[in-house]
Amino acid sequence: MATVHQIAQYDTVELIEPIDAAPAGARGGVLEFLEGGSIVEIEIMQPDLDGLDRIVYAPLAKLRRVP
Numbered sequence: 359m360a361t362v363h364q365i366a367q368y369d370t371v372e373l374i375e376p377i378d379a380a381p382a383g384a385r386g387g388v389l390e391f392l393e394g395g396s397i398v399e400i401e402i403m404q405p406d407l408d409g410l411d412r413i414v415y416a417p418l419a420k421l422r423r424v425p
Contacts, residue, residue: 367391367410370424371400379411385411386423 365371365388373384380386386402398421402412 371421375420377414377416380414
């Protein structure tokens with residue numbers, strides 16, 4: 359049986375699709391949940407992005423938790 363891990367604040371996540379300036383595969387930390395938990399505010403740490411491009415907002419469906 360598969361174990362499902364919920365994404366929580368401060369988890370490291372990976373984008374499974376590009377979001378704004380962040381490419382698919384970009385990784386970052388979860389800062390906050392918005393819109394009842396369906397949208398996640400993420401600070402992208404890899405790859406290195408400039409300035410405001412480091413903060414992206416992604417739906418949960420476009421993220422996977424990185425152990």
